Amino acid sequence: MTALVIAEHDKSHLRGGTANAITAAAKMGGEVHVLVAGSGSKAAADDAAKHAGVAKVLHVDSAVYDAGGAENFAALVVPMAKGYSHIVASATAFGKNVMPRVAALLDVAQVSEISAVVSADTFVRPIYAGNAFATVQSSDAIKVVTVRATGFDAAVAGGSASIESMPAAPDKGQSKVLSQELTRSTRPELAGARRIVSGGRGLASGENFKMLDALADKLGAAIGASRAAVDSGYCPNDYQVGQTGKIVAPELYVAIGISGAIQHLAGMKDSKVIVAINKDPEAPIFQVADYGLVGDLFQIVPELTQQL
Amino acid sequence: MKILVPVKRVVDFNVKVRVKADQSGVELANVKMSMNPFDEISVEEALKLKEAGKATEVIVVSAGVTACQETLRTALAMGADRAILVETDVELQPLAVAKLLKAVATKEGAGLVILGKQAIDDDANQTGQMLAALLDWPQATFASKVEIAEGSAKVTREIDGGLETVEVKLPAVITTDLRLNTPRYATLPNIMKAKKKPLETIKPDALGVDVAPRLKTLKVAEPGKRKAGVMVKDVSELVDKLKNEAKVI
Ligand SMILES: Cc1cc2nc3c(=O)[nH]c(=O)nc-3n(C[C@H](O)[C@H](O)[C@H](O)COP(=O)(O)OP(=O)(O)OC[C@H]3O[C@@H](n4cnc5c(N)ncnc54)[C@H](O)[C@@H]3O)c2cc1C
Ligand SMILES: Nc1ncnc2c1ncn2[C@@H]1O[C@H](COP(=O)(O)O)[C@@H](O)[C@H]1O
Numbered sequence: 379m380t381a382l383v384i385a386e387h388d389k390s391h392l393r394g395g396t397a398n399a400i401t402a403a404a405k406m407g408g409e410v411h412v413l414v415a416g417s418g419s420k421a422a423a424d425d426a427a428k429h430a431g432v433a434k435v436l437h438v439d440s441a442v443y444d445a446g447g448a449e450n451f452a453a454l455v456v457p458m459a460k461g462y463s464h465i466v467a468s469a470t471a472f473g474k475n476v477m478p479r480v481a482a483l484l485d486v487a488q489v490s491e492i493s494a495v496v497s498a499d500t501f502v503r504p505i506y507a508g509n510a511f512a513t514v515q516s517s518d519a520i521k522v523v524t525v526r527a528t529g530f531d532a533a534v535a536g537g538s539a540s541i542e543s544m545p546a547a548p549d550k551g552q553s554k555v556l557s558q559e560l561t562r563s564t565r566p567e568l569a570g571a572r573r574i575v576s577g578g579r580g581l582a583s584g585e586n587f588k589m590l591d592a593l594a595d596k597l598g599a600a601i602g603a604s605r606a607a608v609d610s611g612y613c614p615n616d617y618q619v620g621q622t623g624k625i626v627a628p629e630l631y632v633a634i635g636i637s638g639a640i641q642h643l644a645g646m647k648d649s650k651v652i653v654a655i656n657k658d659p660e661a662p663i664f665q666v667a668d669y670g671l672v673g674d675l676f677q678i679v680p681e682l683t684q685q686l
Numbered sequence: 687m688k689i690l691v692p693v694k695r696v697v698d699f700n701v702k703v704r705v706k707a708d709q710s711g712v713e714l715a716n717v718k719m720s721m722n723p724f725d726e727i728s729v730e731e732a733l734k735l736k737e738a739g740k741a742t743e744v745i746v747v748s749a750g751v752t753a754c755q756e757t758l759r760t761a762l763a764m765g766a767d768r769a770i771l772v773e774t775d776v777e778l779q780p781l782a783v784a785k786l787l788k789a790v791a792t793k794e795g796a797g798l799v800i801l802g803k804q805a806i807d808d809d810a811n812q813t814g815q816m817l818a819a820l821l822d823w824p825q826a827t828f829a830s831k832v833e834i835a836e837g838s839a840k841v842t843r844e845i846d847g848g849l850e851t852v853e854v855k856l857p858a859v860i861t862t863d864l865r866l867n868t869p870r871y872a873t874l875p876n877i878m879k880a881k882k883k884p885l886e887t888i889k890p891d892a893l894g895v896d897v898a899p900r901l902k903t904l905k906v907a908e909p910g911k912r913k914a915g916v917m918v919k920d921v922s923e924l925v926d927k928l929k930n931e932a933k934v935i
Binding site: 445447491508510511558605622647652678686 | 815828847916
């Protein structure tokens with residue numbers, strides 16, 4: 379039994395919950411191999427090899443994989459799959475895009491966003507926006523699994539895996555990336571942040587939303603948002619926390635002007651400490667908050683920022 | 687170009703589901719069912735493309751129990767031209783749905799299939815990608831903008847770091863994200879008209895697809911409950927609690 383983890387990386391380091399996926403893969407019972415693909419990605423392969431629990435790194439140095447397109451990634455992974463019992467990736471935009479394509483080409487099911495490994499063929503995963511957790515058993519020969527990073531600790535340093543070079547598969551030429559518009563920020567990455575300040579419709583404008591910057595800076599926090607705040611254009615789309623956005627579980631989550639809809643709670647209710655600031659004492663967010671403060675956020679947020 | 691839009695009947699997004707006492711699943715009796723919200727967005731996008739002269743026909747398809755007809759009628763009332771129900775009582779998993787959709791897309795000669803990125807019941811986020819794989823078509827997932835040109839589509843995708851614009855060759859599979867559009871409501875006259883639109887029913891067997899599930903659900907459990915918190919009276923008390931009680935700052 380061996381699991382293959384499909385890595386996400388920035389050419390020099392693993393990222394996007396790959397280290398958490400390695401931990402999940404190790405729990406599936408066998409050896410763990412990691413596939414690192416992309417041009418100029420030797421440093422990332424070296425980084426993968428240093429993670430505890432990794433036995434072998436497969437490195438493909440080719441620009442075909444730079445854009446992370448599912449068509450080419452699937453064409454690379456599928457011929458390798460026969461040697462593996464599990465194909466694993468983090469449930470990020472990349473993993474969600476690529477892995478079902480791999481699964482279908484192998485004619486196997488995918489188990490999406492597992493939060494726990496019960497055994498080599500049995501996994502726990504949230505359904506209905508996390509209002510229920512299903513324990514599912516796969517009867518397929520190869521298990522294709524995506525991993526919810528918040529369910530597993532990141533694999534730590536301490537390994538010294540071998541690195542093997544592999545050739546690229548031919549470019550399928552079905553799709554090409556024309557441009558990317560990435561949100562630039564010096565703050566921690568939302569998905570793995572230890573502290574998050576998150577804003578909702580209560581902020582009432584993009585201009586007001588910026589008042590979260592000072593608070594986040596004081597806390598060294600990442601900034602998140604509700605769907606309503608994103609839809610209204612107060613902040614970029616990649617800030618969205620929730621069932622259909624990012625899943626987070628920081629030590630501290632401060633929800634400001636967010637009502638606490640099921641879909642939002644789905645993304646943050648595993649946070650260690652939740653603070654809610656809302657003018658409506660009946661807002662459902664207070665039902666999951668450890669500390670609730672009823673009042674006008676436009677007074678509270680500056681005061682809080684100042685007192686920290 | 688024909689556009690195929692798969693629509694799933696799911697528990698309405700406003701319902702907070704309850705787990706059954708015997709842990710065999712969630713309580714679905716007397717629960718409001720609706721079209722998966724992402725699929726409303728897909729229908730809307732297909733209709734806009736047709737209105738812009740980029741498509742000739744919008745065909746909606748749903749796989750599942752007889753009651754999926756209601757979901758299809760809703761899509762017809764929004765403006766879709768005709769509907770197909772792939773009828774079965776078997777619990778359908780994404781791979782099986784993708785196989786059914788491949789058969790339908792091929793039979794209909796669809797040039798574009800627009801699915802939702804995720805069904806809000808199983809939260810799988812798989813079917814569109816699987817369908818693209820089975821058809822060997824390119825995929826543009828999590829779309830927030832779609833432009834159709836001659837032989838290709840330009841799609842802006844919501845990714846973890848922001849936005850990405852890809853160009854895919856047609857035929858292709860697109861999956862929709864929340865910000866692609868705002869779906870129209872079905873007006874009363876259109877609901878009446880939809881009753882007369884064609885709705886064909888076929889069985890998985892007739893499409894030559896084995897829909898047997900690959901994943902067995904052993905149990906369904908409630909999530910862990912958070913313990914009740916406290917209300918604080920002001921900012922000073924909050925800061926004090928965070929420092930000295932929770933010790934997170
Ligand atoms: C298919 C689907 C998927 C979805 N996915 C997500 C998702 O991933 N993430 C997500 O967040 N949502 C998601 N939603 C949307 C969700 O249902 C809610 O609509 C959304 O979370 C509401 O955002 P909000 O709390 O900011 O806005 P509202 O619900 O409008 O709440 C605003 C809150 O601000 C408070 N407020 C207003 N002014 C002030 C003030 N001056 N001071 C203090 N408080 C104030 C109000 O009391 C209110 O509680 C999804 C919905 C659907 C249908
Ligand atoms: N039974 C079904 N009938 C029609 N379409 C479906 C069905 N199941 C899934 N889909 C489509 O696939 C999308 C993604 O679903 P899923 O992969 O289950 O999260 C949905 O938004 C629908 O467009």
